[in-house]
Amino acid sequence: QVQLVESGGGLVQAGGSLRLSCAASGLQFRRYTMGWFRQAPGKEREFVAMIDRSGDRTYYADSVKGRFTVPRDNAKNTVYLQKNNLKPEDTAVYYCAADRTTISSRPDDYDYWGQGTQVTVSS
Numbered sequence: 001q002v003q004l005v006e007s008g009g010g011l012v013q014a015g016g017s018l019r020l021s022c023a024a025s026g027l028q029f030r031r032y033t034m035g036w037f038r039q040a041p042g043k044e045r046e047f048v049a050m051i052d053r054s055g056d057r058t059y060y061a062d063s064v065k066g067r068f069t070v071p072r073d074n075a076k077n078t079v080y081l082q083k084n085n086l087k088p089e090d091t092a093v094y095y096c097a098a099d100r101t102t103i104s105s106r107p108d109d110y111d112y113w114g115q116g117t118q119v120t121v122s123s
Contacts, residue, residue, distance in 0.1 A: 002026040002112045004096050009117030012086055016121075020081040022096030022114055029077040030054075033099040036070060036081045037107055038092035039116075047105035048094070049081060059105065064090075086121045093118050 008020040022034070035050035049060045049070040058070050067086075072079040079096060094117055097110035104110070 004114035006114045006117040009119045011120045017084045022079045024077045030074040033103050034079040035097045038094045040092040088121045088123045091121050
């Protein structure tokens with residue numbers, strides 16, 4: 001059974017930092033592109049960042065470029081989302097997801113999802 005478990009969410013002040021973790025089990029982690037998405041109340045789920053299988057290529061939404069990074073540790077079956085200089089508009093539930101066959105920013109292309117972790121940024 002595939003499981004993706006996010007952790008590290010919480011309340012942080014604007015300008016602060018937070019690191020989310022996503023621990024994967026039940027799949028060959030190194031064979032999957034890993035993505036992060038977020039969903040704010042009343043909004044659609046949106047792409048945040050992703051990293052390819054080897055960790056050589058990363059992609060970011062324009063809204064987070066220069067502030068977020070998405071490293072992965074294939075030995076630990078874990079992907080991270082390091083978030084710096086947080087803004088109130090970063091408030092959302094953050095989800096990690098695994099994609100076996102593509103390198104995509106579309107949620108529909110992802111095969112597995114975590115349960116999400118809440119991040120709240122106060123002004």
